[in-house]
Amino acid sequence: MTTTSASSISRRGLLGAFAATALTAAPTYSNAAGFLRGGGDIRRLRMYSGRTGESIDTIYWIEGQYIGEAINEINRFCRDWRNGQVLQIDTRTIDIVAATQNLLETDQPYTLISGYRSPQTNAMLRANSSGVARNSLHLQGKAVDLRMQGRSVNQMARAAAACRAGGVGRYSGSNFVHMDCGPVRAWGS
Template sequence: MSKQSTAMISRRSLLGAFAATAVMAAPTYSKAAGFLRNAGDIRRIKMYSARTGEHLDLVYWIEGQYLTDSLTEISNFMRDWRSDEVKQIDLRTVDIMTAAHNLMDIDEPYMLLSGYRTPKTNAMLRSRSGGVAKHSLHMKAQAADLRLTSRSVNQMAKAAASCNAGGVGRYSGSDFVHMDCGAVRTWGA
């Protein structure tokens, strides 16, 4: 081999090593926080409620810090609208919702169908439907039922499930997706 071809092989080897290193160093997105980690220093959630007429569009995380006032607003927005009872929403659920929203690359806000539910509300809904869990994570403020007009139930569920960070339920007949920060699992069609 000539001196020039040896240099070319060395450059190729070097570039290959850099490419392999970049692939190995790329983050694995096994949790919703992984999806958000490289999304910049700002996390934003956008939702509206057809039941209350309220809209929410706010930044809740800046440079590694949750914003207390924003978290209060999110919890108030996701309250049990039947009783107006508020419970602090689990931030992991908000992060999963945000990560899934970012993965779908859309600007449309989520329609929130259900966030926190009091035990009384959950029991009432359970008496009307077989699809309501007796020990629902909604009662712990760890779940949300969401809808988008620009994405199908399957698209939303795939985005949420790819976070590998909680439960994802498909409710195609009712056109919504359940997202929670409980055990990683999926159900529904």
């Protein structure tokens, strides 16, 4: 049996132990870029996939460090659901998604429409729609398409654009927002 004295418990250990109950203040639109650059000690992501029926609610960042196990869980969650292929999702995209969720001041999970897309899936989607890019950032794990119950496409897109950290596409007709860590730009209505 191993005993641990109170003096050997680190701050990081305490944060890990209490992370599930920790509350952080939601940043305002004016300091969204600061949040992405480390303005939060704890970063959390909540999503649901109607395609697989899976949910994820994970803290993936504590005190400036990504948590490898949580990032792996996010990668698996955002896999190409059509063939099960997994690719590492760029942590910059994960940060944009989490910051946007905080800016929306809600505990509501995102609904994941599309995360990573394999070349085969992207080609199939391109054959059926003119709105799918040949070199989509989804192919590189740098983009996600999301919707959120109780928040409009415009609300989500404004929050994502406030991060000034990547591309934001509004797809009002299909009720989702595209977020990526590519160049800062916006499109759609």
